[in-house]
Amino acid sequence: MSEYTGVRGAAWFRTLTGQASxxxxxxxxxxxxxxPLGNDNARFLCVVPDPxxxxxxxxxxxxxxxxxxxxxxxxxxxxxxxxxxxKQPIIAIVDVKSQAYGRREETAAIFxxxxxxxxxxxxxxxxxxxVITLVVGHALSGGFLTHGxxxxxxxxxxxxxxxxxxxxxEAAARITRRSVEDLEKLGKTIAPLSYDxxxxxxxxxxxxxxxVENPENPSEQEAQNVRNELIAAIVDARNGPVDxxxxxxxxxxxxxxxxxILVRAILEAQWMEK
Amino acid sequence: MNNERDDTNFINxxxxxxxxxxxxxxxxxxxxxxxxLAGPFDRLESPWLPMQxxxxxxxxxxxxxxxxxxxxxxxxxxxxxxxxGGSMGEVSGAKLTAALDLACADNxxxxxxxxxxxxxxxxxxxxxxxxxxxxxxxxxxxxxxLRKHAPVICVTAGTVGCFGGMSLAAGLSSYVVMTHEARLGxxxxxxxxxxxxxxEFDSSDRALxxxxxGGEQRYATGVADALVDDDTQQVADAIRHFIxxxxxxxHRSSQVGLYRNRIEALDPSRQWDPRxxxxxxxxxxxxxxxx
Numbered sequence: 001m002s003e004y005t006g007v008r009g010a011a012w013f014r015t016l017t018g019q020a021s022x023x024x025x026x027x028x029x030x031x032x033x034x035x036p037l038g039n040d041n042a043r044f045l046c047v048v049p050d051p052x053x054x055x056x057x058x059x060x061x062x063x064x065x066x067x068x069x070x071x072x073x074x075x076x077x078x079x080x081x082x083x084x085x086x087k088q089p090i091i092a093i094v095d096v097k098s099q100a101y102g103r104r105e106e107t108a109a110i111f112x113x114x115x116x117x118x119x120x121x122x123x124x125x126x127x128x129x130x131v132i133t134l135v136v137g138h139a140l141s142g143g144f145l146t147h148g149x150x151x152x153x154x155x156x157x158x159x160x161x162x163x164x165x166x167x168x169x170e171a172a173a174r175i176t177r178r179s180v181e182d183l184e185k186l187g188k189t190i191a192p193l194s195y196d197x198x199x200x201x202x203x204x205x206x207x208x209x210x211x212v213e214n215p216e217n218p219s220e221q222e223a224q225n226v227r228n229e230l231i232a233a234i235v236d237a238r239n240g241p242v243d244x245x246x247x248x249x250x251x252x253x254x255x256x257x258x259x260x261i262l263v264r265a266i267l268e269a270q271w272m273e274k
Numbered sequence: 275m276n277n278e279r280d281d282t283n284f285i286n287x288x289x290x291x292x293x294x295x296x297x298x299x300x301x302x303x304x305x306x307x308x309x310x311l312a313g314p315f316d317r318l319e320s321p322w323l324p325m326q327x328x329x330x331x332x333x334x335x336x337x338x339x340x341x342x343x344x345x346x347x348x349x350x351x352x353x354x355x356x357x358x359g360g361s362m363g364e365v366s367g368a369k370l371t372a373a374l375d376l377a378c379a380d381n382x383x384x385x386x387x388x389x390x391x392x393x394x395x396x397x398x399x400x401x402x403x404x405x406x407x408x409x410x411x412x413x414x415x416x417x418x419x420l421r422k423h424a425p426v427i428c429v430t431a432g433t434v435g436c437f438g439g440m441s442l443a444a445g446l447s448s449y450v451v452m453t454h455e456a457r458l459g460x461x462x463x464x465x466x467x468x469x470x471x472x473x474e475f476d477s478s479d480r481a482l483x484x485x486x487x488g489g490e491q492r493y494a495t496g497v498a499d500a501l502v503d504d505d506t507q508q509v510a511d512a513i514r515h516f517i518x519x520x521x522x523x524x525h526r527s528s529q530v531g532l533y534r535n536r537i538e539a540l541d542p543s544r545q546w547d548p549r550x551x552x553x554x555x556x557x558x559x560x561x562x563x564x565x
Contacts, residue, residue, distance in 0.1 A: 069534040101469035115445025119527040149411035263368035
């Protein structure tokens with residue numbers, strides 16, 4: 001299983017945008033760029049590690065207070081800009097270790113900061129912007145809720161360096177009072193517990209799994225393939241509703257998320273009675 | 275609200291915290307209007323817990339009730355802190371999302387319907403891991419859609435509090451109501467100590483925990499909208515008050531410029547006394563709830 005390095009996010013941001021620096025006034029941990037993508041002008045966002053970040057608990061690629069409010073600012077800028085025009089795509093490149101675990105963060109209400117970023121992404125989606133998430137590395141816990149999980153469509157690479165999960169393995173094992181070995185064993189039969197991205201795909205939440213031979217140092221051909229997949233996802237998002245119902249309608253979701261589908265059906269039937 | 279407690283009222287009050295999720299939800303409606311949806315007799319249990327030798331519960335720790343509050347349609351969703359720490363699994367998460375979506379659809383049809391979430395939860399249920407996290411992302415999306423039409427009110431009464439991913443759901447709410455016994459935060463003290471060390475957060479320091487996560491502090495720094503006693507009447511009054519206020523002009527989670535500036539003004543080179551923040555963040559936007 002992969003160790004988080006924080007290399008992939010920056011590598012893919014550079015590959016897809018040709019840029020590698022934050023916008024003026026932003027912390028070094030949030031990269032934003034507007035670049036042509038197909039017939040659109042897409043805004044790309046990525047959180048990367050900044051060993052010199054002001055907040056000590058957010059120096060290794062965690063999403064902290066500054067990262068969350070910067071993402072919120074840069075996403076809201078696009079909503080405001082396109083208010084009366086074509087809703088341009090927003091692409092979240094995701095490689096985040098987690099949310100920041102710190103006393104300062106809790107004191108300054110990081111829950112609200114994280115909500116503000118999710119608000120911006122979700123509001124962009126509701127306003128009609130295609131919001132596409134590309135998971136190139138880790139997408140963990142509150143970090144993913146803050147940056148990426150409100151997208152219309154989620155794409156992810158299919159290799160062992162990719163991990164989408166609620167909590168890293170050691171902590172999840174500790175809290176559920178299991179050994180890491182037991183947790184890994186359970187993950188083989190219980191898909192939502194697995195740390196393997198191919199098992200995550202069985203949950204039906206992904207738009208598509210992509211394969212890249214060398215995800216830390218992609219070739220130009222591979223980069224072009226990924227761009228094409230992003231463009232296809234944008235088209236698909238524009239042709240669909242602005243909510244997240246697609247996450248329950250995929251072939252995999254119909255199989256794995258049966259309970260969710262049943263709950264919705266029963267609640268809907270009982271809602272109108274009387 | 276007066277900080278000095280009226281002893282007679284205090285003794286005669288009906289505790290809200292001591293109620294279970296079902297009783298809490300019911301207590302908020304106009305008398306005789308509440309009915310439970312997808313209740314325990316529908317046996318919507320977690321399919322994932324039995325596979326792990328954990329006993330499921332017939333309501334998955336999530337109670338949905340529909341009825342009237344102040345004569346207007348409302349749905350209340352209450353999480354049961356006594357079942358798996360109020361954690362969000364596939365079924366409990368789907369119940370909350372579906373309730374919010376149905377309320378949203380009613381608003382779009384011209385039937386004003388508010389939503390109240392009673393959140394006592396540690397966040398994702400780790401036995402359902404990725405489906406819990408996905409459920410929270412969907413709950414957040416549904417709050418965003420509904421709150422354009424009608425207020426979404428979050429109540430954290432205690433004693434579990436509201437942590438993990440569900441703290442983002444609280445952050446997206448139109449209004450947050452807390453008691454003195456409630457806590458609200460993204461990361462609980464134990465998690466911070468584990469991830470960042472005891473120097474960062476000593477999870478045995480009760481005073482520090484309450485100073486940071488407690489209802490009084492959250493209210494005094496303007497990130498919660500009402501602070502009430504552990505009194506069912508006061509909780510119900512606060513909800514009626516916010517339903518009558520309707521959708522706020524700008525939701526707190528959309529006030530990005532204000533909070534970005536506030537974060538920029540902080541000095542991260544040291545730990546702060548949480549009280550410092552009360553002076554700089556104040557109670558702008560929050561308000562007292564009249565008894």
